[in-house]
Amino acid sequence: MLLENKIAIVTGASRGIGKSIALTLAKQGASLIIHGTNVELLENLADEIRTLGRECIVKAGDVADPHVAHEVVEVAIHTFGRIDILVNNAGMNMRSSTLEMEIKDWQRVLDVNLNGTLYFCKAVLPHMIEQNGGKIVNVSSTTAKTAHKNAAPSYGASKAAVNYLTMHLALEMSPYNIYVNAVCPGPVETDMSSQWTEEYRQSVTGRIPLRKLGKPQNVADSVLFLASDMADFITGETININGGTYMN
Template sequence: MLLQNQVAVVTGATRGIGRAIAITLANNGASLIINGTNKDRLQKLMLEIEETGQKCLMITGDVADPKTAEEVVETAINYFYKMDILVNNAGINMRSSTLEMDLEDWNKVLDINLNGSLYFCKTALPYMIKNRYGKIVNVSSTAAKTAHKNAAPSYGASKAGVDYLTRHLAIEMSEYNINVNGVNPGPVETDMSSQWTDEYRQQVLSKIPLQKLGTPQNVADTVLFLTSEMSDFITGETINVNGGTYMN
């Protein structure tokens, strides 16, 4: 129970990596406030978390709207009287070349992936500063560190922005005992990857030194490490969870 008596917020929690993170934090003793845009999936996850014996509240809303962050954080403070952990997981990807991409799509990806992370950090940090404690984990992507043809330029640019935001906040918040880190997943088995053709799956696997796709649980375990006291001397880092496809 690495997170006993901790209160955690997880955005984009309805499926895949976000869902795995929320359940993993709950299994380790954290109370949760989960956020997403699909009410039915959120409610199902909330009930599953409550079965672990942990308290859980759900807030439906788009992270691209600053009011969502305000509602989520205010709920955490009003109900639990504190907020120890923030996991910015909500994100979208689009697959188009630069010339094919609409500017509307560019803005939408940045609004959710980058701006949404900023909104939640700005809203949560005053409470963490007051308590002189906090753990923030921004879920990014290896696309932030190396270009991928199968991702729109907006995705890589937004995640590179998230990585810089992580490092910048780590510097600003260090004096308040707040750790800010990131996780950069590579190829992970999700709903999206289940739609790949066998040929494309083999192409992806051939580029992974460990010769297998990651799982949402692999990412969730890394987030657990970064939100626990085991990572107390780590801040400003972005950890690759990608089977060796990108190393730095």
């Protein structure tokens, strides 16, 4: 068990990558506070985690509201007394060109992807500093590093900012034994990709050097690595998980 007796918060956990991350951490011994906006899906996931013998608490809310992060953290501290791992997975995308995009949509994407990440980091960091340790993993995107026509500029800009925030916090928090890293997934099989036409799927797959889409589990395994003691000499990194779509 890589995370025996660890306490983890996972945002955006109701489906897809977030759900896979939550289950993977639980299978490796962590108890969880799972966050999202769909209470029914979160409760179903919590039941699944409890069958693994782990404690799991559901806390719903909008990450763009700074009060939500503090509420989730308060529940974690009240219940478990500590927070060892934070996974900032909650995010959203809009698909529009710069000229088509409305300013309110730009702001909403930044509020969720960037500000939500900051709010949760600021809420957990005092507790991690007090306990002299913790792991934060932010879920970013390949689009943070290279332009993508299928993503609105707000999405790439927000994720690029998440990458900088990751590096800045890693440097600032290093004296307190707090590690901060990010994963940058590329094309991954999700509910959205299941709606693609076969022609578009082949087009996307054909641009991936490994000639296959990723799976949520691929991202979850990388998050597990960064959240565990195996990554105890890694901080400030933004790790690509994209089949070679973008290499650096």
